[in-house]
Amino acid sequence: MSSRLCYKVEKGLQILNKRWTCLIIYQLQSGPQRFGEIQSVIGISKRLLSERLKELEEDHIVKREMIVDSSARIVYALTEKGLALSPAVREIEKWSRAWIEDENEEEENEGLNAGQG
Numbered sequence: 001m002s003s004r005l006c007y008k009v010e011k012g013l014q015i016l017n018k019r020w021t022c023l024i025i026y027q028l029q030s031g032p033q034r035f036g037e038i039q040s041v042i043g044i045s046k047r048l049l050s051e052r053l054k055e056l057e058e059d060h061i062v063k064r065e066m067i068v069d070s071s072a073r074i075v076y077a078l079t080e081k082g083l084a085l086s087p088a089v090r091e092i093e094k095w096s097r098a099w100i101e102d103e104n105e106e107e108e109n110e111g112l113n114a115g116q117g
Contacts, residue, residue, distance in 0.1 A: 015059055016085075020044050020052050025082060026089050028062065032077035061085070 016022055023042045027033065039049050053076055056062035061082040067073050078086075 015055075015061070018052065018055070020048060021056065022089060022092065024049070024052055024056065025061065025078065025085055026093070028076060028078045028082065029086050029089065032065065032067075032075040034073060034075055038076065056082070 016025075020042065023044075024038060027038055027041055035046075035049065035053075038044075038053075039046060042049075044052075053062055053064070057064060059081075060079055062076050063079050065075050065077060067075055
């Protein structure tokens, strides 16, 4: 692998590795959303969500749009660059569903195993 490609892969992973970033991208795959919608679904603080959205805007992954209708509102949406991440995010989701046990499953399995002793 060339050093230039290594740099790009490392940079991409640095962007996606920040806490909450993949969840924000995952959430925006379903379409443009208001700040409060994103916050309530993924359970992130306002300060941190604001910070991550600004970073994603700077990286041209998310765009901030003003919707003018009966009341002006701001929504966030994935850019073309952000939408290009969708297949990778879906693959991470599939992998996680197949290979990562959630805490409830682990507790249930521990309870079953304890009863077998």
